[in-house]
Amino acid sequence: MSASTTTPRVGVIGLGAMGLGTATALHERGLTVLGCDIAEAACRAFERAGGRCAGTPAELAAKCDVVLVIVVNAEQVEQVLFGERGLVDRCMPGGVVMQCATVAPSQAARLAARLAERDVEMLDAPISGGAAKARSGKLSVMASGSETAFTKAGPVLDAMASSVYRLGDAPGIGSSMKLVNQLLAGVHIAAAAEAMALGIRMGLDPKCVFDVITHSAGNSWMFENRVPHILEGDYTPLSAVDIFVKDLNIVHETGRELAMSTPVAASALQQFTAAKSAGFGREDDAAVIKVYQRLSGIALPEATSDGRR
DSSP states (O other), X not given: OOOOSSOOOEEEEOOSHHHHHHHHHHHHTTOOEEEEOSSHHHHHHHHHTTOEEOSSHHHHHTTOSEEEEOOSSHHHHHHHHHSTTOSGGGOOTTOEEEEOSOOOHHHHHHHHHHHHTXXXXXXXXXXXXXXXXXXXXXXXXXXXXXXXXXHHHHHHHHHHEEEEEEOOSSTTHHHHHHHHHHHHHHHHHHHHHHHHHHHHXXXXXXXXXXXXXXXXXXXXXXXXXXXXXXXXXXXXXXXXXXXXXXXXXXXXXXXXXXXXXXXXXXXXXXXXXXXIIIIITTSBGGGGHHHHHHHHOOOOOOOOTTOOO
């Protein structure tokens, strides 16, 4: 990767699980980092980690060379970039926006075109790896954009990721790759929940199912990562059900744009939608298993008294 000869000042807008971890990792690696979040508690958390925060995206952009946008959905991206207190009019000349949220590829291309009209480069740079890898600076970044944008953002990418995939120079390619990842992630979580529900319904010990499958061909990263949440009855949201309702809907809509059916993703979307409608939208995405609990009456493991995972 080409790296800039100067160290950029970095802004991180969105200090949720992924954003806070990323901002903290960048700060610990010696970069000057300014955070921003509408939630005061999130800003205080970053300040306790040694960082500083700005009051608005516009205020942040005026002080930063590279701005990471790590928010929940396309609507929030729109507000951060072009809203009343958005950053577009205050970006540094020749600045770079790294758009890290999961959005439709067509939306990423439109955002980049609008930013280019203001002489602002955009890296279409969705991230993957979860909160733990964000905190340790070991994310995967699926990025597309100009050589100039990659060069200016080089030190930031080096500090936040263990894998940076340069996928091309056109915004939208990075978001296309992220959709492939999210299709698989959502399907694997839904499949893991269904498999555990079937095992429990047949009378198998849930911990035994987990042990056997994680040492067998049916294992997946999501099975191994999410099933412990089920075993411990702890649905504290690390990645919420609502995230996969959103992301699998983007997969569905993109499939419609391409006149391509995605039936397996559609089935997983229905399960996450059912979990959301049952009131589990803000719980960990492993809570999709509760749909089977309601339909089949299975007894799921309960949280321990001390609440530990």
